[in-house]
Amino acid sequence: MIFSTAGLVALVALSLGITAAGAAGNAKVITFTAQYSGKATAKVTDNVADISASGTGKAALIGAGKVSGTAKGDTSAQPCVPFTGPGTMTGTSGTIAFKVIAGSSACGDEQGNVFSVSGKASVVKATGKLAKAKGTLKITGVYDRGAGTFTVKFSGKLTQ
Numbered sequence: 001m002i003f004s005t006a007g008l009v010a011l012v013a014l015s016l017g018i019t020a021a022g023a024a025g026n027a028k029v030i031t032f033t034a035q036y037s038g039k040a041t042a043k044v045t046d047n048v049a050d051i052s053a054s055g056t057g058k059a060a061l062i063g064a065g066k067v068s069g070t071a072k073g074d075t076s077a078q079p080c081v082p083f084t085g086p087g088t089m090t091g092t093s094g095t096i097a098f099k100v101i102a103g104s105s106a107c108g109d110e111q112g113n114v115f116s117v118s119g120k121a122s123v124v125k126a127t128g129k130l131a132k133a134k135g136t137l138k139i140t141g142v143y144d145r146g147a148g149t150f151t152v153k154f155s156g157k158l159t160q
Contacts, residue, residue, distance in 0.1 A: 020031060027160065032155065033060045040052065047075045051069075051072070052070050053068065053143075059091050061128075062128060065098065067088070069088070081108070084101060086099050086124075088098060096130060100121050114146065117140065117143055121136065123135055123158060131160075133158040133160045138156050
């Protein structure tokens with residue numbers, strides 16, 4: 001059997017594509033949920049909000065533990081303040097490092113005291129039961145500026 005160079009290249013590319021598709025098909029999909037509550041602060045200087053939060057709660061597969069994070073927000077955008085920044089969920093069975101990504105925001109009430117939080121967090125690194133997990137999680141929650149408290153939920157599907 002005689003193959004042309006182009007035919008051989010196409011055959012190799014096709015076999016590599018099938019191998020890659022098979023490897024991707026072997027990825028394990030994990031449903032992830034977590035819920036935390038705790039203390040948060042937002043210090044505003046000019047139009048920049050420096051946000052810090054830490055709390056306790058529970059996450060699927062990593063167990064009871066803590067969440068913490070910092071972020072920067074743009075308060076010139078009202079009533080919804082866009083924000084991004086890094087954070088960590090740590091439990092008895094592992095850790096997830098994440099980054100809140102662009103498009104996330106906190107929308108305040110008329111008095112600017114209670115904010116509805118929504119956005120997405122990209123998993124940067126995970127350990128323990130979720131080692132090598134990747135994906136993006138949905139974030140929903142509430143920040144009460146007057147009380148200095150927050151509640152937040154993370155949910156989504158990760159691949160491992």
